[in-house]
Amino acid sequence: MSRLPPALGFLRKWRHRLGGALAGAPVEAPPRLAVHRIENLAAYRDHIARMGQDAWVQELALADANPDKPFKVEGRCWVDDATVGFAVDYLYAEDLGTRRIPNWRERLVCPLCQMNSRQRACVHLATEYLRLGPDSRIYITEQVTPSYAALRARHPGIVGSEFLGPGIAPGSVNEAGLRHEDVTQLSFPDATFDAILSFDVFEHVPGIRKAFAECCRVLKPGGTLLFSIPFMQDSPVTRTRARFDAAGQLVHDHPPTYHGDPVNPAEGVLCFHDFGWDILDHAREAGFADATALVYRDPAYGYLGGWPILFAATR
Ligand SMILES: [Zn+2]
Secondary structure, eight states, X not given: OTTHHHHHHXXXXXHHHHHHHTTTSBOSOOSSSOEEEEOSXXXXXXXXXXXXXXXXXXXXXXXXXXXXXXXXXXXXXXXXXXXXXXXXXOTTOXXXXXXXXXOTTTXXXXXXXXXXXXXXXXXXXXXXXXXXXXXXXXXXXXXXXXXXXXXXXXOTTOEEOBOOOTTOOTTOBOTTSOBBOOTTXXXXXXXXXXXXXXXXOGGGOSOHHHHHHHHHHHEEEEEXXXXXXXXXXXXXXXXXXXXXXXXXXXXXXXXXXXXXXXXXXXXXXXXXXXXXXXXXXXXXXXXXSEEEEEEEOBGGXXXXXXXXXXXXXXX
């Protein structure tokens, strides 16, 4: 028996080498939505060189046909299992000088579930790619959102939370029924969950390494943290926008930016990081056995915006 752990360790390494060899190729995925494993910036650039041009041409044509006015793109909402007209406008649009390109990631809003392209894809991948079933133990770092509602309909036992403020006991529930959790000090016991879902939250967490370590701790072995983040697709490294110094004072290394916060819409929430590809290294250093980007694109589902990226870190 004493020889077993090293043997298992070898198998684990071998499995990851195999995974590396398959990088960029469609991996085991739901039949209809192809998900590509991309493990570093070079592989991502290669993917875009091979498959990015068609996406760009298609999206430019859509924008050119509908300059500066709201329009609809027909497609299938996976969440509602219905064909709908996804609403696109020029909120958060990218300005190229002579024209603007819609922010496909944050628009393409379904008229039924009200979820944008990113949110629909996150729910889609969380269920199909992670192969989660009704009995899976799932934690999601949000509770007041359409994504939580959509996932709860499929996974009734899902646990959701919001960050309600500093100094609140992790795991406590307020009068409105909202659970407070801080991803750098979760209230859950070790090895509780099959999956953790965190969508556009980590950029607001100053201690990202601690957050990864905590997520790893409360996942069961083989469990996966699936997360989305605002991502600098062409940057090898993460840029720190803001941080707390040794004296606990907030320091801004770059002009502060705030994102929408469903719990606190009036103020928004500060962005601490602009993430780059070293996010995968941070996840491995925090204890995850495997960390990869997952890229997907499917106009039939209204998943546009080049090749959008999610991340998966498996304990
Ligand atoms: Zn929908």
